[in-house]
Amino acid sequence: MVAAAFTDFMQQVVSGLASGGIYALLALALVIIHRSTGVINFAQGEMATLSTYIAWALIAHHAWSYWPAFAATLVLSFIGGVGIHRVVIRPVERGSVLRIVIVTIGLLVAINGFVVWQWSGEPQQLQSPFGTNVYDIGGVIVAAQDIGTIAVALGIVLLLWGLFQFTKVGLALRAVAVNPEEARLVGVRVSWMLALGWGLAALLGAVAGMLTAPTVGLDSNMMAAVLIYAFASAVLGGIDSPIGAVVGGLAIGVLLNMLSFLSQYSAFDWFTEELRLPMALLIILVVLLVRPQGIFGRPEVKRV
Amino acid sequence: MTPRTQRLAGFVAFAAFVAFVLVLPQFISDFKAREYAYVGIYLIALLGLNILTGYTGQISLGHGAFMAIGGYTTAILMAGNEQFGGPVAGGLQDVWTLPIAGLVAGLSGLAFGLPALRLAGLYLALATFAIAVALPSTVKRFEEFSGGGQGIQLFGLPTLTGSNAAATGDDFSAPATFDLLGITFTQNDWMYYLTWSIALVMFAGAWLILRGRTGRAFRAVRDSETAAVSSGVSLARYKTLAFGISAAYAGVAGGLFAIASAFVNPDTFPIALSIFLLVGIVVGGLGLLAGLVFGAIFIAFLPLWAQGQDLGSLLPDRIIEETQKPGGPAIVYGVVLILLMFVLPSGVGGLFRRVGGRITSRRYSRSK
Numbered sequence: 001m002v003a004a005a006f007t008d009f010m011q012q013v014v015s016g017l018a019s020g021g022i023y024a025l026l027a028l029a030l031v032i033i034h035r036s037t038g039v040i041n042f043a044q045g046e047m048a049t050l051s052t053y054i055a056w057a058l059i060a061h062h063a064w065s066y067w068p069a070f071a072a073t074l075v076l077s078f079i080g081g082v083g084i085h086r087v088v089i090r091p092v093e094r095g096s097v098l099r100i101v102i103v104t105i106g107l108l109v110a111i112n113g114f115v116v117w118q119w120s121g122e123p124q125q126l127q128s129p130f131g132t133n134v135y136d137i138g139g140v141i142v143a144a145q146d147i148g149t150i151a152v153a154l155g156i157v158l159l160l161w162g163l164f165q166f167t168k169v170g171l172a173l174r175a176v177a178v179n180p181e182e183a184r185l186v187g188v189r190v191s192w193m194l195a196l197g198w199g200l201a202a203l204l205g206a207v208a209g210m211l212t213a214p215t216v217g218l219d220s221n222m223m224a225a226v227l228i229y230a231f232a233s234a235v236l237g238g239i240d241s242p243i244g245a246v247v248g249g250l251a252i253g254v255l256l257n258m259l260s261f262l263s264q265y266s267a268f269d270w271f272t273e274e275l276r277l278p279m280a281l282l283i284i285l286v287v288l289l290v291r292p293q294g295i296f297g298r299p300e301v302k303r304v
Numbered sequence: 305m306t307p308r309t310q311r312l313a314g315f316v317a318f319a320a321f322v323a324f325v326l327v328l329p330q331f332i333s334d335f336k337a338r339e340y341a342y343v344g345i346y347l348i349a350l351l352g353l354n355i356l357t358g359y360t361g362q363i364s365l366g367h368g369a370f371m372a373i374g375g376y377t378t379a380i381l382m383a384g385n386e387q388f389g390g391p392v393a394g395g396l397q398d399v400w401t402l403p404i405a406g407l408v409a410g411l412s413g414l415a416f417g418l419p420a421l422r423l424a425g426l427y428l429a430l431a432t433f434a435i436a437v438a439l440p441s442t443v444k445r446f447e448e449f450s451g452g453g454q455g456i457q458l459f460g461l462p463t464l465t466g467s468n469a470a471a472t473g474d475d476f477s478a479p480a481t482f483d484l485l486g487i488t489f490t491q492n493d494w495m496y497y498l499t500w501s502i503a504l505v506m507f508a509g510a511w512l513i514l515r516g517r518t519g520r521a522f523r524a525v526r527d528s529e530t531a532a533v534s535s536g537v538s539l540a541r542y543k544t545l546a547f548g549i550s551a552a553y554a555g556v557a558g559g560l561f562a563i564a565s566a567f568v569n570p571d572t573f574p575i576a577l578s579i580f581l582l583v584g585i586v587v588g589g590l591g592l593l594a595g596l597v598f599g600a601i602f603i604a605f606l607p608l609w610a611q612g613q614d615l616g617s618l619l620p621d622r623i624i625e626e627t628q629k630p631g632g633p634a635i636v637y638g639v640v641l642i643l644l645m646f647v648l649p650s651g652v653g654g655l656f657r658r659v660g661g662r663i664t665s666r667r668y669s670r671s672k
Contacts, residue, residue: 038426039426040426040429040430042433088642091646092645092646095645097363097425097426097429098357098363098586098590099645101363101365101426101429101582102582102583102586102641102645103641103642103645105365105579105582105583105641106637106638106639106640106641106642106645107638107642108579108638109576109579109634109637109638109641110634110635110637110638110639110641110642111638112631112634112638113631113632113633113634113635113636113637113638114631114634114635115631116630116631116634117629117630117631117632117634117635118631120630121630121631220631224437224575225437228434228437228438231430231433231434232434235430272445274441274442274444274445275441275442275445276441277437277438277441277442278438278441278442278445280434280438281431281434281435281437281438284430284431284434285419285431285434288419288422288423288427288431289419289422289423292422292423292427
């Protein structure tokens with residue numbers, strides 16, 4: 001009985017880590033953009049959906065095999081992200097918060113509309129690159145999809161960390177996030193660095209989308225809920241902290257699955273699947289109220 | 305213009321607008337009257353949101369949630385016991401549910417305003433956005449009150465005014481009518497007059513709130529919190545108050561929305577609605593009341609215009625054809641939104657004020 005409960009528990013932890021990995025990627029995308037541009041990108045989820053549709057179209061309509069399509073999608077998403085910054089975001093970057101929020105929301109609406117217009121609202125199936133195998137690890141059934149998702153998410157995070165820590169571009173990106181004026185003085189092209197940040201964010205979103213689609217099915221609103229979980233992750237970890245986004249993502253993934261696991265016991269039977277989103281909202285509110293800088297963030301100090 | 309003539313001009317303009325609203329149904333089709341009733345509903349919600357965002361500087365991306373609270377309050381009160389399986393008993397006539405809808409939403413607004421005190425700018429946008437996204441699933445969870453995904457049907461309920469409307473004579477093509485207070489209304493005309501009389505009263509109410517001490521305090525909070533506190537304005541008090549008033553407006557609008565649609569379900573108040581409302585006040589002009597009428601027209605009709613309706617002859621067929629495909633209107637909507645932020649950051653109202661300012665300043669320089 002106890003052993004069965006334990007394997008059940010571990011099962012939920014593993015699948016929680018897999019979905020948490022996806023939240024972490026999207027949260028990281030939000031953090032990169034927020035750190036450099038100070039914008040919360042409400043269109044991040046739709047950008048990811050669009051990327052995933054591109055991958056699907058390459059595979060389904062143009063008979064590409066999975067990994068080339070994956071790579072091509074990353075390149076296209078990166079270019080798209082840079083383009084969005086140059087064309088749409090840059091003109092309003094210095095304006096009021098409200099203007100920026102509305103522009104990213106305009107993007108959200110337009111991209112969502114484009115996806116429906118181009119590929120119809122019908123749900124599609126994107127294959128999993130990891131196959132449908134399941135492994136039995138000490139009684140815990142682990143899907144290859146889950147292992148692959150965690151591996152890809154961690155791999156991307158490590159690559160990105162390397163880029164930020166060990167390359168000149170990464171140094172410039174960090175400099176711009178810390179102090180754009182001084183970065184400009186030492187010869188960093190600030191605006192292009194910001195565009196690069198948007199490109200990286202779009203790329204991260206593309207990976208998150210392509211990892212999400214095989215399990216939940218590809219449709220135009222696929223990322224709406226994931227975006228809220230990613231918001232919760234970013235806020236929990238600290239909206240300016242990349243490490244925080246990753247830890248926050250994994251934590252949210254596991255936490256929500258824990259509640260599903262616990263809901264079989266009478267003390268938690270009030271928790272149903274419909275409460276996942278409201279729970280994420282609750283986490284956002286509680287963190288913002290109790291510790292607005294998140295777990296890893298630094299408190300914001302404002303000069304009067 | 306001196307302040308006094310300016311105020312006089314304002315009164316005259318308002319009176320002219322009231323007269324225009326009163327006679328408009330004589331000149332438009334019965335069907336159009338219903339569309340304009342929705343303009344009135346949006347206007348009420350926009351008035352509320354503008355008090356919060358335009359005047360007090362607090363962004364809300366979740367005002368649809370307060371509309372939902374109002375809408376569900378109205379629907380539950382109107383349906384009485386019906387939704388719990390019994391006959392309609394204790395059901396309340398639709399019009400009387402509206403003050404309660406406003407009150408319930410207003411109290412929720414006050415309750416949310418307290419935690420929101422600590423959130424500023426983007427963080428508030430984020431928290432309110434999450435509310436709007438999480439709302440439909442919360443509503444579905446509490447099925448015993450909300451009717452779950454099915455929602456609550458109001459059509460044909462005796463508490464819905466005009467539910468006994470009947471076709472006049474043998475002419476079935478004419479809209480059904482009913483008598484109220486000795487006047488014969490079609491249902492659409494009734495909705496039109498109901499929403500617009502409430503909208504105009506609430507418009508005047510917003511003006512009264514904003515012109516005095518409270519309005520000054522709101523603007524002080526918006527312009528500089530530090531300066532406001534130093535001048536003795538209590539941030540906690542006025543921010544929460546703004547949230548409460550604003551949510552009460554949204555609640556009344558939500559109640560009217562439920563009555564006009566004759567049903568509510570979780571999808572009646574989607575996240576898109578919250579976005580539309582924000583768009584509406586930006587189009588109308590932040591911190592301006594008169595411009596909101598344009599904002600309301602914009603959000604009521606842009607989805608129709610985006611499908612080419614009413615503009616048929618202005619655009620080439622090829623474009624109309626494309627935008628009528630699913631998703632087409634959303635593309636137009638999003639692009640228009642972004643372009644508006646580029647060219648008209650202060651909205652239509654701001655444009656008028658700028659042009660008006662130029663004319664009056666020219667007059668000043670002439671008189672010198």
